[in-house]
Amino acid sequence: MRRSWLFFSLGSVSQVCQVVLLRELLTLAEGTELTIAFVLGSWLTFVAFGSFAATKLLTRKGQRLDPALSYSVASALLAASVFFDLWLIRFSRTLFSLPPGEPLSVAQWLAVTIATLLPICFIVGAQFAFAASLANPSGVYIAESVGAVVAGALLSLLLLRWFDHSSLSSFFLALHLLLSSVLLWLHRPNARWVSAAISAVAGLSLVFAPLVEQKTQAVFWRSMFPAAEEVHSVASPYGSIAAIKFSDQLSVYQNGHLLFTLPDQGDMASLAHLILLQHPKPRRVLLIGGLGGWVQATLQHPKVVGVDWVELDPTIPQVVFSLLLSRERNLLSDPRLRRYTADGRSFISQARQTYDVVIVVAPDPTTAASNRFFTKEFFSEVLRVLRPGGVFALHGLREPPAGFGELYFARNHCVYATMFKAFCEVLVVPSSPLTLLGQCPANSSPPNELAKLTLDEQTLLQRAKERGLEGINLFAFTDPIQVERVNYELKTGLPFNPLEREQARVLRPKWLNSDINPTVYFLSSLLWLRMGSEKVARLLEFFVFLPRWSIWLLALLPFGFWLVGRIRSANWAAPATTIVVISGVGMLAELTVLLTFQARFGTLYLQVGLLFALFMLGLALGALVAERNEVSNSVRALALLSIATLTSTLVWLGLVFCFPQLPPAVVAILCGCFMVLFGCLVGAAFPLTVKAMRQSGIDESKAAGLTYAYDLVGGALGAFIFGAILLPLWGIPNLLFLCALLCFAAATICLAQAKLP
């Protein structure tokens, strides 16, 4: 137990590798919660495999592995794998011979993800099993959790904004290698040369990290955009930012994906003019996002006296300003322009100023973070800052391609209906992506004819002329046929084309898009998937057409799992079932806390990182408390733990409904407390399950390996099936209630098992 602290570095290095590889893998494919869930789910599953395989190797009859030597050698292999992975990810575009600008296909991305994660996760899982046979398993679990907490907090608060991925990984790997060599030194005095060699590897990884970073980045950008004249890469808390100069243009990439190109030659600038021309006298304008052309166009309107421009990532404007041509820079240094670095939604919810025009340039709602700009709660917040007669514009909804299915119509109709519930008038502009204009609260009387929203080209050009604006091309946004089409499609959720309408499989969600029921986000994820792989998307579409009641059948799953175990005469079936349930529920509860927090406070990566750290802290605390307290019947204790999880879930569910009425500080504190609480419950399940398995006659190291494996399987199920698929479709309330039922099932199983001979 005293040596358990040496395994602190395993948690740290695992956490760092997870964050670094996730960020790296997202440079190859556009990231949504589905891709993130796949990475995290694969991570947990592969670690489980590693742990199980190592447990088997350690407990087999005949020649057994030396755990100390295996642990140390595995550390060296881990270091090699991490650097190999960084190279593989950045070289993958060249490997697949992709032309400049083409991202990996879904199949290619999956192949790279599995190839990079499998060796690392396998080693991490195996190292846990080796460690568990060298010290008290629960002690190792606690030390690992504390290591993950510290690394997570350091990454979020400090390191990610200052250091590149290779340097970060090498620092934590060196620490891990040094502690491994100390462990080997203590356990195998005759293998000191191995321990010295491992220390040398630690030193080498630190020395070569900057070189690896520089070389591999060069490989990546050469394959992405070989003609780039200048590449400026900057680390940001939100991902790596690269600004590329090419001819007279400046293109900005975030995590390897093109964000925008300057100067904007008309497209977005014309749309900005169209929006501002809706208001007779736009004086104060709020612009969320929209660096490419929007700001300049807004400032061209003579009546505008102030533009508040909100951008989430401070790095992007900094990079752009440092590289822009002087003409563009002068435009952006207009004294009427005030820049803010903040999350757009939280800026609006806290704003005291009111505006004549609010423009939100949001990405398509394929992620939970972007979906927050399409919910009924957000529209209510916008109305609060909009002056009477003010105009709201939401730009970023992708349009359905012809003949491409009803999902798009359903998704876009859901956004329209949600917006129409808040505004008395909604008009859709046929831009690409679509722009929705809203005016006046829904319960107020519509504005007079002069101030009404319009897409009549002549009227708008007349207004432009009165403001001294010449050469604006509005035709693309005011073509009467296109205007009629997009408005019909969003209003009804049906195709404009009458023949297509007759055949359409009508899919009109009856519920609106909200923070706790993010329907639009789920439908968008499906569409995003369809762009990459229609077959995978069609599999997920299955869930859309499932009857609502079918969700409750999932509560029977633990009984099925337990029965299978009983049929196989496995005495450990009940604890195994319980840890899968508690880990899955814990993971889902963690996600609901994050979503709730994000909806209220915005995409504040630092706070989200801290919330993760709080969960890990709870994990360590829970495991410590459960380990220290002797229990006579561990299965009965697991039943009580399931009931505690059930109660916590229901209390959290009640609070989710109360949050809109509670002050922000209280919401933040409650989110933090519940993160720790859910962490405690999941953490306590580990030692209790190990004890229950040992009571059923399994030796300690095997029990630890199996418990770790089932713990991770539960986490993976919670992250992928519940978190990524079911949560956005069925919403937080239904899923939390399902979690309560699953806990009830686990408690029943444990109590039944305790009574059985």
Add this chain to the structure above:
Amino acid sequence: MPDRREFIRNLLFGGIGAFAAICSNCQFASSQIQRKNSSTPLVEIPQRWWKPLPNNRLQCFICPSNCVLSDGQVCGCNTRLNVNGRLMTMAYGNPCIISVDPIEKLPLHHFLPGSQTLSIATAGCNLRCLYCQNWQQSQVRPDQLRNYNLPPAEAVKKAKEHGIQVIAYTYTEPVVFWEYAMDISERAKSEGLKNVVATALFMNREPIREWCKVTDAFAVALKGFDDEFYRKVVGAPLKPVLDAIVTVKSEGVWLELVTLIVPTLNDNMKQIREMCLWIRRNLGTQVPLHFGRFVPEYKLRNLPRTPVQTLEQCRDIALDVGLQFVYLFNVSPHDANHTYCPKCKTAVIRRLGFKVTSNDLQRGICPKCKTRIPGIWQL
């Protein structure tokens, strides 16, 4: 006692459950396709355009791919297939796009400027451009989309009902629904309407000649002037396209060319010059050439838009070589959207995007210096 086998067995149970769910999904998905298939028409293609081969195989001669198909196999264009040793098309009377557009969108700047077209397209394409702007329709089979039911007679009727004088075959690749386009064109021509085609023209000579008999103008996408670029990015060799363009010109049909400039892939100025020289040599100096601006789309969505400076350089080269009518496409407002008299340099037609803002031509003649501007200016 739990062991590895037991663990794997438990995982297997879970896997079987997941597989069962997936199978049920697959059935769901395939039944959808089945349902759509049943409404997809199959029209036989005259044997003039294909050759039967032993074992129920056949060879299609419509495009230079000259696909050899086994029974049940679909051509690379995604629309033609071998049914019991006969070549059939799935793209007949079932367009996925019917819309009304300005003719400038094709782009055709010297053919009835300011007129509207009834644009028609079915799914499918015989090329695989990585930057396709209509990939959702062009890279699938007709049975994978929801389509209109529009027989040729209905198409002509619809155009006349809306007072539209021009029918355009565009958006995807009209070569893949050529049989359908031909039938509409013949009817349209007999009723006094015009037919125009926007195509990449990867097509064999004989069908092109047939097509030219009923078509009034072609807007041909010459996507670059490098065979390697064509093979890697467009998915076909360059030479057949050049031959096809010469064929259209020799048939006397109005022709305009459009080249989309993709940064780093086909923006080599030396090649642009070679292309312009080839145009001058083979097609003359009066063929309008449009340089289009690339916007990130389909697979090349992480490549930035073409710098306007690059497009202007291309235009300068083309003018320097001696081409008289060189335009910029997808850049608006820009001076290179207008038509200038090659002699007195007066802007005779002014445009804002796809919209004609003024047309000073008098029956195709410059009002200032009376030079005849080539093109089709009246019905």
